[in-house]
Amino acid sequence: MQPSEKKNGQQSISNPELDDEEEEVEEVHQDWSQVASLVNKNAALSLPRRGEKDYEPDGTDLQEVLLYKARKAMFDTISDSIRGTTVKSQVKGYYVPHKHQAILPKPKGSFMQTMGRADSSGELWLDFHEFVYLVERGTILPYYKVEGGSKHESSDHDIEILLSMEDLYSLFSTQQEMDQYFVFAHLKRLGFIVKPCRQDMSVTASYYPPWKQQNNLHIISSRFFSLFKIQKISLFSGFFYCRWNFFFRKYTTSPQLYQGLNRLIRSVTVPKTRDELYSSVRQHERKMIEVPLTFKVWKPCANFKKKNPGLPDFQILVYNKNDKFQHFPTYEELRSIFALLDYKFEFLNEAKDDLDWDANSYVEGISRSEYNTKTTSRSRNEKNTSSLKSSKKSDFQKETIKPKSKKNSRTYPPHIQQNRRLKAGYRSFILAIMDNGLISFIKMSEADFGSENVWYTPSSQSKPERKLKGGKAIKKATPNKT
Amino acid sequence: MSKGRVNQKRYKYPLPIHPLDDLPDLILHNPISWIYWTYRYFKSTNTLDKKIHVDFIGDTALHIIVQDDEQMLYLWDNGFFGTGQFSRSEPTWRGRTEVKLGLNDDPRQIQRGTKNNAETQLTLEKITQQRRQLRSEFKKERARFEKELLALRKKGGHIDEETVLLEKQRESLREFKLKQTEGTNTIAQPQDVYEFKLRNEDNDLLDENGELIQLESLELMPVEAFFLTFALPVLDISPANLAGKLFQADAKYEDIHSFVRSYVIYHHYRSHGWCVRSGIKFGCDYLLYKRGPPFQHAEFCVMALDHNVSKDYTWYSSIARVVGGAKKTFVLCYVERLISEEEAIALLKSNNFTKLFTSYQVGEVLYKRWVPGRNRD
Numbered sequence: 030m031q032p033s034e035k036k037n038g039q040q041s042i043s044n045p046e047l048d049d050e051e052e053e054v055e056e057v058h059q060d061w062s063q064v065a066s067l068v069n070k071n072a073a074l075s076l077p078r079r080g081e082k083d084y085e086p087d088g089t090d091l092q093e094v095l096l097y098k099a100r101k102a103m104f105d106t107i108s109d110s111i112r113g114t115t116v117k118s119q120v121k122g123y124y125v126p127h128k129h130q131a132i133l134p135k136p137k138g139s140f141m142q143t144m145g146r147a148d149s150s151g152e153l154w155l156d157f158h159e160f161v162y163l164v165e166r167g168t169i170l171p172y173y174k175v176e177g178g179s180k181h182e183s184s185d186h187d188i189e190i191l192l193s194m195e196d197l198y199s200l201f202s203t204q205q206e207m208d209q210y211f212v213f214a215h216l217k218r219l220g221f222i223v224k225p226c227r228q229d230m231s232v233t234a235s236y237y238p239p240w241k242q243q244n245n246l247h248i249i250s251s252r253f254f255s256l257f258k259i260q261k262i263s264l265f266s267g268f269f270y271c272r273w274n275f276f277f278r279k280y281t282t283s284p285q286l287y288q289g290l291n292r293l294i295r296s297v298t299v300p301k302t303r304d305e306l307y308s309s310v311r312q313h314e315r316k317m318i319e320v321p322l323t324f325k326v327w328k329p330c331a332n333f334k335k336k337n338p339g340l341p342d343f344q345i346l347v348y349n350k351n352d353k354f355q356h357f358p359t360y361e362e363l364r365s366i367f368a369l370l371d372y373k374f375e376f377l378n379e380a381k382d383d384l385d386w387d388a389n390s391y392v393e394g395i396s397r398s399e400y401n402t403k404t405t406s407r408s409r410n411e412k413n414t415s416s417l418k419s420s421k422k423s424d425f426q427k428e429t430i431k432p433k434s435k436k437n438s439r440t441y442p443p444h445i446q447q448n449r450r451l452k453a454g455y456r457s458f459i460l461a462i463m464d465n466g467l468i469s470f471i472k473m474s475e476a477d478f479g480s481e482n483v484w485y486t487p488s489s490q491s492k493p494e495r496k497l498k499g500g501k502a503i504k505k506a507t508p509n510k511t
Numbered sequence: 512m513s514k515g516r517v518n519q520k521r522y523k524y525p526l527p528i529h530p531l532d533d534l535p536d537l538i539l540h541n542p543i544s545w546i547y548w549t550y551r552y553f554k555s556t557n558t559l560d561k562k563i564h565v566d567f568i569g570d571t572a573l574h575i576i577v578q579d580d581e582q583m584l585y586l587w588d589n590g591f592f593g594t595g596q597f598s599r600s601e602p603t604w605r606g607r608t609e610v611k612l613g614l615n616d617d618p619r620q621i622q623r624g625t626k627n628n629a630e631t632q633l634t635l636e637k638i639t640q641q642r643r644q645l646r647s648e649f650k651k652e653r654a655r656f657e658k659e660l661l662a663l664r665k666k667g668g669h670i671d672e673e674t675v676l677l678e679k680q681r682e683s684l685r686e687f688k689l690k691q692t693e694g695t696n697t698i699a700q701p702q703d704v705y706e707f708k709l710r711n712e713d714n715d716l717l718d719e720n721g722e723l724i725q726l727e728s729l730e731l732m733p734v735e736a737f738f739l740t741f742a743l744p745v746l747d748i749s750p751a752n753l754a755g756k757l758f759q760a761d762a763k764y765e766d767i768h769s770f771v772r773s774y775v776i777y778h779h780y781r782s783h784g785w786c787v788r789s790g791i792k793f794g795c796d797y798l799l800y801k802r803g804p805p806f807q808h809a810e811f812c813v814m815a816l817d818h819n820v821s822k823d824y825t826w827y828s829s830i831a832r833v834v835g836g837a838k839k840t841f842v843l844c845y846v847e848r849l850i851s852e853e854e855a856i857a858l859l860k861s862n863n864f865t866k867l868f869t870s871y872q873v874g875e876v877l878y879k880r881w882v883p884g885r886n887r888d
Contacts, residue, residue, distance in 0.1 A: 089664045219883050270865045275558045275744060281531045283524065286557075290742055290782035293865065294775055297874035328887055343886075350824040357827060360818040360845035363876055452810070452840050454877040462824050469828065470883060476842060476875040484784025485525055485802050 113167075122160055122169040124192070129202065131160035131171070138168055143222045143333055156225065158210045161197050162217055171197055208463040209323055209347045215468055216345075220329040226322045226344065234339045234390045234397055235371050237310055269293075287484050296479025299367075299455050303377065303389075310368060322369060322458065323347040337404070339397060340373045340390045343459050350464040358460075358473075367456045367475050376455045379446070447481055518805050525784070525802070527563075527589040527745045531555050562747035565736065566728075567756055575736045576728040580605075583729040591786050591803045592739065593729040599636060600788070600804060604727040607636060612713060614723060645691050652687050656680040732789060733757055733770060734777040741864055742778060751862040758859070764852035767859055772846045775871045776815050779844075790814075794833045795841075812839045818847035818874070831878055841878045846871055 086092065120138060122131045136145070136153035140163060145153040155163070164171045171192040201207040209225075216223050269289040280286045300309040325341035327333060346366065348355050358366060373386055387398035395403075441449070454474030462469045524530075534551055538544040563582045568574045577583050577593065583602045586592040595602025663676060718724050731739070737757075741750040758767055776797065780787045786800040790812050798809035812834040816822075827843075834841040848855060850870040858867040 087661050087664065089661070091664050216883055220887060221883065270741060275528070275556060278557075279531055279552065279555070280528075280557050281534065283526060283530050286526055286528060286530060286743075287782060287784055290778070293742070293782065293868050294779040295869065295872040296779060297872060348824075356821040357824050359821045360816070360847070360874060360876070362821075364874070448810075452877075457877075459881050462828075464824070470881040471827075471831075472877075472879045472881040474877045474879070476877045478780065478783060478785075478842075478875055479873070482784050483801050 120169040121172055121189075122155065122164070123172050123174045123189075124160070124197075124200065128154075129157050129200075131155045131157065133169065140168060143335060145335075157200070158206070158213050158225075161210060162214050164197060165194065165214065204352065205347075205349065208349050211463065211466065212345065212347050212461045212468055213324065216324075216326060222327040222329065222333055222338075223345075224325045224327075224338070224341075226325055234337070234392050236340060236374065236390050237307060237371065238391050238396075284482075284484060287482065294479075296477070297364075298480060299475040299477045301376070301455055301477070301480075306374070322366065323461075325372070326459075337392065337397075337401070340371070340386055342373055344370055344372050345459045345461050347461045347463060350462055363473065366458060370456050370458055374456060376450075376453065379449065379453075447483070451476065451478065451481060522588055522591075522803060522805065524589045525786070526743060527559070527586060527592070527739065528557050528743045529589075531557065558744055563739075563745055564747050565731070573733070573756060575731045575733065577731065578725075578728040580725055583727075586729060586731075586739075586745075591788065591800070592735050593731045594789075595727050596730055597727045599639075602727050602729050603636065605723060605725050608716065609723050612709065612716070612723070614721075649684075649688060649691065653684060656684065734774045737774055738778060738781060742781075750864055754859065754862065754864075762856070762859075764856050767856065771855070771859075771867065771871070772815055772817070775846055775868055776813065776844050776873060778868065779873050780813070793837055793839070794830050796844075798839075799842075808839075810839060811842050812837075813842045813844050816843055816845050818845040827878060831880065835880060843876045843878055845874045845876065847874070 118137070120133060120136060122133050124131050131154070133145070133153040133155065136147075141147075141153065144159045144163070145155045147153050160169075160171070163169045173190045173192050173196075175188040175190065198207070201210065213223050269292060278289075280289070300306040322344045324345040324347070325338075326343040326345055327338065328342045346358075348357065377389075385398070387401060388396055390397045392400040454476040457472055457474030460471045460473055462471065531552070534555070535544065535548055537548045563577060563586065564579060566576050566578060568576060576596075577586060583593070583595070587595075587601050591600075593602075594600050595604060597604035598607075660673065660676060660680070663673060668676075716723055716726070736746060736748075737750065737753060739745040740748055740753055746753075757770060773796065777787055780797065780799055784801075786803045788798050788800065788804070788809070790796050790798040792798075793812050795812040795814045797813040797815075799811040799813060800809045801807050812830075814830060831841045848871055850858075855867060855870065858864075858870070
């Protein structure tokens with residue numbers, strides 16, 4: 030057992046760097062030679078794979094030929110497939126101006142799994158950006174309905190006008206809406222599931238449990254401790270920096286010196302654990318600047334449930350660089366955005382292997398796993414009460430089994446863990462910057478260098494081994510010998 | 512001794528104030544050892560025997576310099592403070608020049624009285640020079656191969672032939688590189704890259720005994736100097752005097768703001784064990800090293816910002832691009848003042864620096880490019 034563990038440890042040392050390197054590799058573009066080979070078996074032979082770049086014309090026509098061939102492969106592939114829609118499978122969407130939405134009387138298609146809201150009559154309502162996206166993909170045909178003479182439902186007299194793409198784009202109400210659409214469409218085309226944050230979903234999941242009054246004690250205690258921390262800074266620092274410090278005090282190790290230095294600058298501590306997250310949100314409710322997040326994003330997944338999607342993987346804020354009324358968030362704004370975040374906080378995974386998000390998120394006041402079993406049992410007919418029990422049981426089993434299976438892969442030495450904490454930060458959101466149609470994405474994450482110490486402890490005797498201080502705030506760790 | 516071991520010994524202390532680590536062993540059942548220990552404990556002190564002397568030169572821009580040879584090295588070895596004016600960071604000009612002029616084959620031996628092996632003889636500047644040479648040899652080799660490929664193309668070779676040739680070339684390039692790295696590992700001799708001829712003006716560098724005159728001095732950033740007098744009593748100038756040199760007597764808050772902000776950040780990272788150096792080479796304010804430049808590359812680039820400031824996106828994106836290109840992590844460090852401007856300036860005037868700096872708060876945000884295509888699963 031031991032040697033294998035050690036091996037794991039070694040691997041993990043090289044891993045973080047590997048990750049970094051991977052990230053430097055640019056996005057892989059579509060290689061049409063592969064697609065072409067599916068369509069035409071001979072095409073692959075003559076097509077070059079993507080390889081070295083030629084930097085300048087080399088005097089031969091080879092580059093031209095290669096380029097031509099690659100382009101031809103793409104066009105051949107596209108031209109072979111049938112385009113357009115068959116009349117039978119045509120889905121019509123009607124724009125409803127006063128709601129700025131679209132209605133699909135006879136919806137069908139796989140998009141329904143992630144988009145739109147069905148009403149009681151079986152019609153599907155699409156948000157405007159979803160509508161434009163699906164039209165752009167060729168999935169639905171956009172119509173504008175002009176109601177004929179009578180206001181009653183006499184569809185014979187209604188005139189349907191087929192809209193063009195330009196018409197649709199002119200229906201965007203603001204530039205901001207259009208920016209948000211571009212970001213939405215970009216992520217959508219990559220396979221993500223994207224929902225506006227403000228959209229009222231039938232069920233919203235939250236990481237935070239419903240507010241309960243009993244926890245007041247917790248807040249008071251945490252406030253008390255934060256007060257204590259500030260006190261500590263002002264009490265002790267005065268002495269360390271006074272001229273006589275080194276006459277009266279003797280420091281026998283470098284960490285002691287560092288601890289003296291430590292007590293000068295206050296730093297913002299960020300929530301790192303579940304309890305800290307809970308209390309931070311409550312404290313923050315008072316001084317909030319409203320910066321609404323734009324989208325919730327889920328990674329592509331097959332069993333996405335529109336009605337009960339669970340916590341998103343990312344949250345996105347869209348900002349237009351060239352809009353005079355928008356700006357890059359200041360620190361105050363960043364902090365209130367961080368406080369608003371409610372997604373799968375990925376840093377919690379670091380501490381605890383394979384966190385069960387269903388058990389740790391809340392839907393309508395109860396934990397999501399409970400909610401899920403409730404709804405499934407309801408749909409499975411109320412008679413079978415044992416199903417609830419069994420499903421609950423299986424859920425329980427899963428929880429206990431999961432952590433065991435993955436534990437070995439996460440035993441990093443403390444200084445590697447610390448490095449990961451420093452580099453990845455804690456709560457984070459994605460900022461999408463729109464600049465004249467170009468979108469760039471940035472991940473902004475809270476960091477806390479103030480609670481990590483990286484000083485090197487010189488080994489006074491014959492120990493040449495590396496002794497990097499890892500672990501969180503080790504203020505108590507070193508014994509005070511004086 | 513390996514290079515790591517040498518560095519380990521040379522840079523044993525992360526700060527210029529050393530802890531008392533030479534106390535005798537305390538043996539519990541031996542009272543004499545208690546007495547001896549207590550004697551040694553009270554006799555020894557953390558402070559330096561002789562504080563480091565700094566000079567101030569320049570009228571428009573203040574230069575804070577250390578000119579004594581040993582003191583320069585002391586500041587570099589114990590926490591990597593300052594920059595040699597004629598060197599990249601460590602003040603090595605004298606050693607390099609002595610070797611160049613053929614005055615002394617092993618500069619370090621004279622400088623610090625210890626015998627080191629050939630490996631440590633190589634100054635950072637020389638290592639870079641060597642690396643560049645290897646790189647250019649590699650590029651020449653690659654260019655030769657590219658010509659071969661072009662020749663084949665001009666002859667009208669088929670694509671298959673080309674791929675075969677490419678594969679072969681890649682293989683031999685890989686071997687070439689491997690041979691190069693092996694070569695440097697075994698022969699770590701300081702090969703003089705170019706022939707050096709003694710010029711007339713070089714004689715001016717020597718004194719009447721034929722010894723090289725030290726022209727280089729170590730320049731400290733104002734924040735470094737302040738740290739070395741305010742936080743640790745290392746320099747022979749008091750914090751109040753240094754502040755008097757840095758600011759006019761009638762300084763307004765705008766005049767002191769950027770220094771105070773820089774110092775707050777500098778002290779924040781220093782106090783948590785980072786080696787903080789100027790980040791100007793990477794377009795940012797500070798670089799954070801673990802331990803120091805000889806041990807590891809800097810992993811973080813820090814940019815200072817006021818907490819209520821928002822810059823144009825281009826500002827963030829251009830710095831992030833430079834920082835990302837150097838494989839470092841970009842940290843936005845926001846500083847918030849918790850007292851009014853008047854109070855801050857009053858605290859500075861009354862030399863109450865401790866109170867002044869505790870009235871600031873720092874918060875950090877990491878900034879990283881995000882590529883959707885790589886975050887799908």
